[in-house]
Amino acid sequence: MSKTIKEINEKIKKGAAVVVTAEEMIDIVKASGRKKAAERVDVVTTGTFAPMCSSGVFLNFGHTKPKIKMQKVWLNEIEACAGLAAVDVYLGATQMPWNDPLNEVHPGKFTYGGGHLIEDLVAGKSVRLKAVSYGTDCYPRKEAEASIRLSDINEAVMCNPRNVYQNYNCAVNLSGKTLYTYMGTLKPELGNANYCSAGQLSPLLNDPEYRTIGMGTRIFLGGARGYVVWNGTQHSPCAPRNSKGVPEVPAGTLMVMGDLKEMTQYWVRGASMAGYGATLILGIGIPIPVLDESIAENCGVSDADISCPIVDYSDDYPNATGKVLGSVSYSELKKGSIEIRGKTVPTASLSSYSRALEIANLLKEWITRGEFLIGEPQRPTPGTDSGIKFKSLKTK
Amino acid sequence: MPNKKIVLHFSKNLVKEPIVYKLIKEYNLSFNILKAKILPDEEGIMVMELSGDEKDYKKGIEYLKRSGVSTQPLSKDIGRDEDKCIHCGACVVMCPTQALSVDRKTMKVIFESEKCIACELCIEPCPTKAMRLHF
Ligand code: SF4
Numbered sequence: 221m222s223k224t225i226k227e228i229n230e231k232i233k234k235g236a237a238v239v240v241t242a243e244e245m246i247d248i249v250k251a252s253g254r255k256k257a258a259e260r261v262d263v264v265t266t267g268t269f270a271p272m273c274s275s276g277v278f279l280n281f282g283h284t285k286p287k288i289k290m291q292k293v294w295l296n297e298i299e300a301c302a303g304l305a306a307v308d309v310y311l312g313a314t315q316m317p318w319n320d321p322l323n324e325v326h327p328g329k330f331t332y333g334g335g336h337l338i339e340d341l342v343a344g345k346s347v348r349l350k351a352v353s354y355g356t357d358c359y360p361r362k363e364a365e366a367s368i369r370l371s372d373i374n375e376a377v378m379c380n381p382r383n384v385y386q387n388y389n390c391a392v393n394l395s396g397k398t399l400y401t402y403m404g405t406l407k408p409e410l411g412n413a414n415y416c417s418a419g420q421l422s423p424l425l426n427d428p429e430y431r432t433i434g435m436g437t438r439i440f441l442g443g444a445r446g447y448v449v450w451n452g453t454q455h456s457p458c459a460p461r462n463s464k465g466v467p468e469v470p471a472g473t474l475m476v477m478g479d480l481k482e483m484t485q486y487w488v489r490g491a492s493m494a495g496y497g498a499t500l501i502l503g504i505g506i507p508i509p510v511l512d513e514s515i516a517e518n519c520g521v522s523d524a525d526i527s528c529p530i531v532d533y534s535d536d537y538p539n540a541t542g543k544v545l546g547s548v549s550y551s552e553l554k555k556g557s558i559e560i561r562g563k564t565v566p567t568a569s570l571s572s573y574s575r576a577l578e579i580a581n582l583l584k585e586w587i588t589r590g591e592f593l594i595g596e597p598q599r600p601t602p603g604t605d606s607g608i609k610f611k612s613l614k615t616k
Numbered sequence: 617m618p619n620k621k622i623v624l625h626f627s628k629n630l631v632k633e634p635i636v637y638k639l640i641k642e643y644n645l646s647f648n649i650l651k652a653k654i655l656p657d658e659e660g661i662m663v664m665e666l667s668g669d670e671k672d673y674k675k676g677i678e679y680l681k682r683s684g685v686s687t688q689p690l691s692k693d694i695g696r697d698e699d700k701c702i703h704c705g706a707c708v709v710m711c712p713t714q715a716l717s718v719d720r721k722t723m724k725v726i727f728e729s730e731k732c733i734a735c736e737l738c739i740e741p742c743p744t745k746a747m748r749l750h751f
């Protein structure tokens with residue numbers, strides 16, 4: 221039996237669609253099997269709420285009088301990339317103020333960066349804009365300053381080149397000193413093991429071969445409706461997979477886009493990773509239309525079926541040796557401690573499972589009420605047969 | 617001198633030294649251990665209440681510093697900003713007293729302030745700066 225997205229959308233419009241979260245789907249598939257699950261369930265909702273460094277926003281400020289072709293732009297002293305037309309910039313989540321001490325006194329605090337600025341904008345706070353230029357006949361002005369709020373400017377579009385990682389590393393530290401990484405603070409000699417995935421709720425782990433997720437898929441993004449606009453950067457679909465097709469290492473990624481003006485602060489949070497930098501913690505949820513039995517089965521994936529590599533961040537990660545210390549399932553990680561080399565190591569997550577579940581439930585509500593339709597992908601996300609090879613940069 | 621509550625941080629190599637014993641014996645201080653946590657191969661933390669002569673107290677604290685034990689008065693209070701906490705869990709592995717723990721059912725992070733010894737180890741690793749110090 222198979223359904224089309226169109227048929228499912230008709231049901232959603234009538235308020236007749238059966239929508240469940242990816243967590244609820246586990247038991248449904250277990251209890252009634254993939255065939256019945258596919259007949260019964262129309263949509264499965266997923267969610268993730270975690271630091272996503274490769275995020276940022278396009279802003280258009282509107283023109284000043286007289287006009288300026290902004291060549292360098294700072295917002296609350298944080299530089300935005302202004303190498304676009306006159307009053308367009310791209311503000312990245314990890315950018316720091318020009319006068320921040322960074323890691324001069326290690327570990328740096330990274331109290332306020334691009335992610336925090338994006339949160340402030342979403343919260344409706346006023347931010348200070350400074351711009352300089354060289355002056356042209358059509359854009360004579362050389363300097364401009366203003367206080368702006370999100371509601372004052374023309375456009376603010378979040379466009380994140382790489383989000384929603386399909387699986388991720390579990391980071392540990394084999395060395396004798398504390399490490400400060402984007403995976404959090406890692407205590408010496410296997411003091412802790414940090415992971416970062418919503419596991420069984422994670423969008424791309426529920427549709428491991430991207431059968432329903434592609435450019436045009438409508439998603440929950442930062443509390444608003446957004447879209448998948450491309451595969452993400454470093455998209456690596458040909459990574460090793462288990463017998464169920466679930467990647468065993470970081471694999472697929474998505475590029476997503478949405479209107480910042482519609483987002484809410486609860487789902488868009490600036491974050492500081494001590495000794496590493498600033499970033500953005502962002503909520504994303506993707507609905508998966510259950511078109512057939514195999515999609516139903518995929519959505520029944522549970523933490524016990526998903527494993528990730530344990531990687532040493534004192535040597536193997538920074539030096540790109542490609543070595544892993546072993547692998548561990550998310551159900552083991554979620555118990556609170558794992559065994560590595562005979563040692564019991566406490567685990568911590570950077571991704572918030574409880575918030576991911578909130579997203580999946582919200583999305584379920586929206587769809588059940590007929591307020592959110594499934595987007596028909598216009599370009600499939602490159603899959604396991606794409607032959608994509610993950611490249612590294614050769615230096616000379 | 618009124619009784620003073622202090623938090624002692626022992627680094628790994630000091631955990632096995634008879635530091636507290638010396639403090640009592642050579643500096644005439646009486647004490648009351650309120651909380652102690654010395655993990656076999658990690659750092660040790662002890663909260664104690666000291667009483668004795670003001671002069672002896674100062675000397676005792678200096679002795680501790682010389683021995684490499686850092687001390688901090690327990691006049692601080694750690695709180696969690698509930699609006700900021702996103703229930704990730706990054707703080708949990710830092711906490712030596714299980715004042716921070718995960719409810720494995722809801723995967724929410726629980727903070728029990730009565731177990732907190734204000735060691736501040738959770739403050740830096742919290743990405744949203746929800747764990748905060750109040751004086
Ligand atoms: S690290 Fe911070 S945000 Fe995360 S659970 Fe702990 S207090 Fe909450």
Ligand code: SF4
Binds near residue numbers: 735
């Ligand atoms: S300050 Fe933080 S880490 Fe230290 S005991 Fe209190 S809650 Fe635990």
